[in-house]
Amino acid sequence: MSDAITAEGLVKRYGEVTALDGLSFSVPQGTVLALLGPNGAGKTTAVRVLTTLLPPDGGRATVAGCDVTRDARRLRSYIGLSGQYAAVDEHLTGAENLEMVGRLYHLGVKRSKARARELLERFDLTGAADRPVKGYSGGMRRRIDLAGALVADPPVLFLDEPTTGLDPRARAALWDTISELVAGGSTLLLTTQYMEEADRLADQIMVVDHGRAIARGTADELKDQVGGNRIELTVTGAAELETARRTLAWVAVGAMRTVPESLRITVPVTGGPEALREVLGRLADEGVRVRDAGLRRPTLDDVYLTLTGRQAPGAEEQVQEAAR
Numbered sequence: 001m002s003d004a005i006t007a008e009g010l011v012k013r014y015g016e017v018t019a020l021d022g023l024s025f026s027v028p029q030g031t032v033l034a035l036l037g038p039n040g041a042g043k044t045t046a047v048r049v050l051t052t053l054l055p056p057d058g059g060r061a062t063v064a065g066c067d068v069t070r071d072a073r074r075l076r077s078y079i080g081l082s083g084q085y086a087a088v089d090e091h092l093t094g095a096e097n098l099e100m101v102g103r104l105y106h107l108g109v110k111r112s113k114a115r116a117r118e119l120l121e122r123f124d125l126t127g128a129a130d131r132p133v134k135g136y137s138g139g140m141r142r143r144i145d146l147a148g149a150l151v152a153d154p155p156v157l158f159l160d161e162p163t164t165g166l167d168p169r170a171r172a173a174l175w176d177t178i179s180e181l182v183a184g185g186s187t188l189l190l191t192t193q194y195m196e197e198a199d200r201l202a203d204q205i206m207v208v209d210h211g212r213a214i215a216r217g218t219a220d221e222l223k224d225q226v227g228g229n230r231i232e233l234t235v236t237g238a239a240e241l242e243t244a245r246r247t248l249a250w251v252a253v254g255a256m257r258t259v260p261e262s263l264r265i266t267v268p269v270t271g272g273p274e275a276l277r278e279v280l281g282r283l284a285d286e287g288v289r290v291r292d293a294g295l296r297r298p299t300l301d302d303v304y305l306t307l308t309g310r311q312a313p314g315a316e317e318q319v320q321e322a323a324r
């Protein structure tokens, strides 16, 4: 299988800030790579370099066999892009926006109109098709922008945080649409802050931070890489939470997570059921009453927390570093 996207040691600086610090990866044709990372990690910069909107300061990259600097014009004919901030003409209607994209891609008037109607239906925008985009809600703008990226049926798609700002129903619908596209052979590079999105859509996930890849693999591989198990337990009263945290700090092999409102603590541990037995024994010795306790594998949220030292955005839990 050949690679639809390749990046080798990409570097991009904005003055003092190094947004991309030697980023390398490849995306085999027909697969999905998710770039996952906190704010400022360099995700949008990577997308902008790969879509020829920004020249790299170092390294090289190709998309559909075209070099991003030497072959930019040809490259652009193979890609669809939906940026982090919707790029639509406010004064045109939804249908007109899509038809305009069709004509930019030389689809012809008739074909552009047909394609626009088809996409409006697919993105559940038929009812709003003839209204100016300036009256659209945030979620509707998001969808019309995504539809725009698909007008020319490009073989390689770049979607920068495609579902940020969408409600859960719209997000699920979009995931289905994206899955269909990829099943049809498209290659997709997607950036996201949602673990669930990466888990659901991506063949490979690359976790980036400070412009560097800090981990890469399938969701399962990343979970294995982070390793260990998690003990999740709930205590019976707020007063016991602190004692429990102090006791658990002795067995924690990484950052503990505490949700004070639900009296829940999550602790990374080495070992399996024997670790759980030991924890329960220690807590009993300290007089902490435990409502429920269990052992589980790491989730992608744990991967993210372990690798970046930051909580995954969107998770409402409060992170507290394990006491040393």
Ligand SMILES: Nc1ncnc2c1ncn2[C@@H]1O[C@H](COP(=O)(O)OP(=O)(O)OP(=O)(O)O)[C@@H](O)[C@H]1O
Residues within 6 Å of the ligand: 014, 017, 018, 019, 037, 038, 039, 040, 041, 042, 043, 044, 045, 046, 084
């Ligand atoms: N036009 C710019 N001028 C100066 N600095 C910039 C510019 N664009 C991005 N940066 C900086 O480059 C770094 C990477 O930014 P980038 O937008 O690629 O991150 P991101 O991963 O997309 O973040 P987010 O999740 O917030 O969208 C950040 O430190 C950012 O402040």
Ligand SMILES: [Mg+2]
Residues within 6 Å of the ligand: 043, 044, 045, 084, 160
């Ligand atoms: Mg971004």
